[in-house]
Amino acid sequence: MIQKSKGILIVLSGFSGSGKGTIMKELMKKYSDQYALSISATTRSPRPGETDGVEYFFRTKEQFEKMIADDELIEYAKYVDNYYGTPKAYVEEQLAAGKDVILEIEIQGALKVKEKFPDTLLMFVTPPSAEELKSRLVGRGTEEMSVIESRLSRAVEEAQGIEAYDYLIVNDKLDACVEEVHSIIHNEHFRVSRNLSAISDMRHQLTAFSKKD
Ligand SMILES: Nc1nc2c(ncn2[C@@H]2O[C@H](COP(=O)(O)OP(=O)(O)O)[C@@H](O)[C@H]2O)c(=O)[nH]1
Numbered sequence: 001m002i003q004k005s006k007g008i009l010i011v012l013s014g015f016s017g018s019g020k021g022t023i024m025k026e027l028m029k030k031y032s033d034q035y036a037l038s039i040s041a042t043t044r045s046p047r048p049g050e051t052d053g054v055e056y057f058f059r060t061k062e063q064f065e066k067m068i069a070d071d072e073l074i075e076y077a078k079y080v081d082n083y084y085g086t087p088k089a090y091v092e093e094q095l096a097a098g099k100d101v102i103l104e105i106e107i108q109g110a111l112k113v114k115e116k117f118p119d120t121l122l123m124f125v126t127p128p129s130a131e132e133l134k135s136r137l138v139g140r141g142t143e144e145m146s147v148i149e150s151r152l153s154r155a156v157e158e159a160q161g162i163e164a165y166d167y168l169i170v171n172d173k174l175d176a177c178v179e180e181v182h183s184i185i186h187n188e189h190f191r192v193s194r195n196l197s198a199i200s201d202m203r204h205q206l207t208a209f210s211k212k213d
């Protein structure tokens, strides 16, 4: 049997308020058997409705720094006064099990992951306009105005790095956007460079077969 390409490591980045979290929730609802979503550790406080171990592993600064020292993170970054990082063990486990693993992380982390794992697929989410971004951030109601302003100025910096990504996703209509993300990942499995071992198997089989008679 020719094997299908193995699990892909996927990074989804985007401005705060662009809708990454919402897209991921919907994607996991619809296709939970295909994707593993990595849960990051962070020193930021939980928002109302967020639970430790679901949205994030909420940790103190001391606990987070211990995770760094113990080499438990694939990457970590500071974002608007807090640490965020990707625990190593889960990602390695899920990739080994053949799952596509999604990291919802910001751009500095995305670049570190790409450096460590060059096959990583990088996607960047943007809302249809800057005005819509602000209105989503305000509408979410989870940050005070001063934090929203910091996140919007961070977005100005992040916009400078989008060319490092493979795909740009415009999150206008949510359902369409979820399907776009899913189909990009689905199609990525067929890329020749991700199927070199299947190609080599096929060559061996054909050679053996042609020598039979
Ligand atoms: N580098 C890195 N960034 C992360 C990680 N987890 C989350 N982030 C990013 O940190 C930023 C802030 O996340 P959060 O406070 O949850 O705000 P939100 O994006 O507006 O929901 C976002 O850009 C996330 O994608 C991580 O493990 N590593």
Ligand SMILES: Nc1ncnc2c1ncn2[C@@H]1O[C@H](COP(=O)(O)OP(=O)(O)O)[C@@H](O)[C@H]1O
Binding pocket: 014, 015, 016, 017, 018, 019, 020, 021, 022, 023, 136, 137, 139, 140, 171, 172, 173, 174
């Ligand atoms: N396609 C969309 N259309 C309208 N509102 C959206 C859409 N996607 C997300 N939102 C809303 O925008 C806000 C920010 O979304 P969220 O997923 O928290 O963003 P992020 O994780 O990128 O910070 C939330 O209130 C969410 O309900």
